[in-house]
Amino acid sequence: MESAFRECRTANRLRRDPLIEVFRSQAASDCRERALVLRAKGIPYEELRDPESNRLLVDEARAREALVELRDYEEENRNWPPKDAPLRRARGGPEGIALYATVLILVFVLDRNGAFGASWKSAGASLGGLSLAEPWRALTALTLHTGPPHLISNLIFGALFGYLVAAGLGGGIGWLAILVAGTLGNQMSAALRGPGTVSMGASTAVFAAVGILVGSEWRRRVFLRQRRLRRVAPFLMGALLLGYLGMGGENTDVSAHVTGLVAGLPIGALAAKLSDRTVQDRRLQIASGALALVLLLSAWSLAL
Known part of the structure; x- marks a missing residue:
């Protein structure tokens, strides 16, 4: 100048x-x-x-x-930046929750009954070191639970945060994003843990959903050119949720919770750039939801 x-x-x-x-x-x-x-x-x-x-x-x-x-x-630039922008409301939230609950409950029942003569936990749990050689474990581990309390907890919080993600991205795209972020979170956690450590449960995906929400809201506030403190606020909220929900308890898998949230951040930021037209595309939502199921079924086929 x-x-x-x-x-x-x-x-x-x-x-x-x-x-x-x-x-x-x-x-x-x-x-x-x-x-x-x-x-x-x-x-x-x-x-x-x-x-x-x-x-x-x-x-x-x-x-x-x-x-x-x-x-x-x-x-x-007369009306820029806008004072605020309404949060996007997409379809498919309830349907996504129903499918999420169905998958977790079905796998829980199959595991408890040793369906197909297989040990589902041995075949599908995320194992430190081994999950890198068998990457499908990072996905299958999201559907396994140690007992009813573990399952119920993840059903409740997964439904809550999954619904919020689906409200912004749609049921198909939203749950596909959660599945991908949760899988990446498990892979990162397996890389950080030592050999022999076992991890399972949908909580990694739950915190991946939190990360997606944080990343997408941060991107929205950057788009609105809000002040730095308001841009940082979603990260603070994510950290509070992680500390309150993901750090307590003797058997809490802190590593998987942290990596799940971290994996969700960039996916949320990228997904926030999707246009309203893309999010409202019913065919794309159905295709995304179908892809999530195909990935899950393929992973279990490899595991069993």
Whole structure:
């Protein structure tokens, strides 16, 4: 910016053209934004600052051109950034919850009864070290539970956070995102744990859903150009939920909870960029939900 100031002053000294004020504001940031507009258009300017105002001045010969460019800039940004944007409401939340509950309960019953003569926990649990060689375990482990309390807890919180994700992304895309993030979370957790450690349960996917919510809300606030503290707030809320729901208890798998949340963050941020048209596409939602089921069935086919 300083080079632009020097260029302008030199030209004025040589030509002795009078300077015309084209913008004035008490906010220095507003003045800097307009200065960037002038610089982009190749219009030399001077920026004068005093305790009461910040001003932009240009050569009289280019004042009309500068005013036109600044006026066009004002028109393009008249309603930007918006004060707020309504949260997107997509379909498929209840259907996704019903399918989520059906899968967890079905696998629990099959495991308890040793269906197909298999030990489902031995075949599908996430094992430190081994899960890297058998990546399907990172997915199948999400559907296994040690007992009814473990299952019920994940049914309740999974339904809650899964519904919120589906409300923004739709039932198909939302639950596919949760499944992918939960699987990645289990893989990261397995890489961090030592050999012989066992992990199972949908809680990794539950915290992946929390991560998706945090990432998507952060992206929305960045889009709205909200203040830094408001942008950081979703991360603080995610950390509070992790501390309150994911750190207590003697048998709590803290590693899987943390990695699940971490895996959900970038997926949520990317998913937030989906257009309303994409999210409202019923065929895409059905295809995404079907893909989630195919991935799950394929993983269990490999495990058994």
